[in-house]
Amino acid sequence: MQKPVQKPARARILDAAHVLMLTLGLARTTTKEIAKAADCSEAALYKSFSSKEELFIAVLDERLPKLGPLLSELTARPGEGDLEENLTEVARQAARFYAQTVPIAASLYADPRLKARHEAALREMGTGPYKPIQRLDAYLRAEQRAARIHADADTYAAASLLLGACTHRAFAYDSAAGGTAAPPLDEFAQGLARTLLSGIGSPG
Template sequence: MASTRELILDAAARVLRERGLANATTKEIARAAGFSEATLYKHFRDKLELMVVVLHERGPQFIPMLMTLPARAGTAPVRELLSELAAVCITFYRDGFPMFASIFSDPAILAAHRAHLSARDLGPHRANEGLAAYLRAEQSLGNIAADADPEAIAGLLLGACFQHAFTSFFAPAPREDKAAAAAFVAGLRL
């Protein structure tokens, strides 16, 4: 049986993705989980902390994959690993947009979110850093060109994934996510 914390996280993920951070209340999240609002506050300090935990624990495995990617250098073809990462990245961005939009629409929420991430040495820049670290490891193994720029490649790939996820809210994506991810990786000069 799932713990109270797990049930709250599952409900919060659903509510936050459907309504965004600004439009979801802790009361609504608690009700969706089948608990009182007081129970929610026994596990999470506030809605912002709950959102950050949802992003880390209920989002696609983008962040955990990034954290382990450098250790996977040399274990599979580079383009294969990058395609896998890009597909997960697209889903992470698409699922996160309702929450991200809420964060950026309110200066107080944005400031609190920045402080929360800063205190834990986290932030969106970590995605680029993690991917660049993996690419440097592959470069040191001779699996990508010595003159390739790992930071530029990381930025290009993650940016393409972000753009693909973003545009999917306005019109159907031109390609299925996995196909788009593979195409983005195929276009990289490695």
């Protein structure tokens, strides 16, 4: 009987990193543990990824809900589709995205030196937690130019409010062991989009 074909090393490394970062947190996950879980050597891991930070960004881009691509797609076609539906989908994907990124990154806040080192590495790579806010701001500004958002609306503040609410959802509720469950995702996303648009949407 033939053995099942193994995934390429890079895919195995990303899968292992995703699982370990979710269960142990970013701070406690080591490249040695990731390599072991991926059934490869650390040397093989470093052939694909130069650092744990680069691997973390790859996990965000390739294993988590696709928030970045959604925002890029919407920004490329402002004025299309129903604006409330567009923002509802952004809120839905953002809530899913932060539901995974918050547990991964939370452990960094227990170690200020590790957090500072991680942030410095992300700055070197030209990325960081601010990127989704910038991308959503770019989309809202595009819709502003298409006259679907008030000309005087603060789009950066609006982007921060929407994504901040999605991030907070990951902190505020815990359905495990009988804890308080979060509101249904679709209901939450639609309510957030509708409320935001009541303040910044163009009446025309």
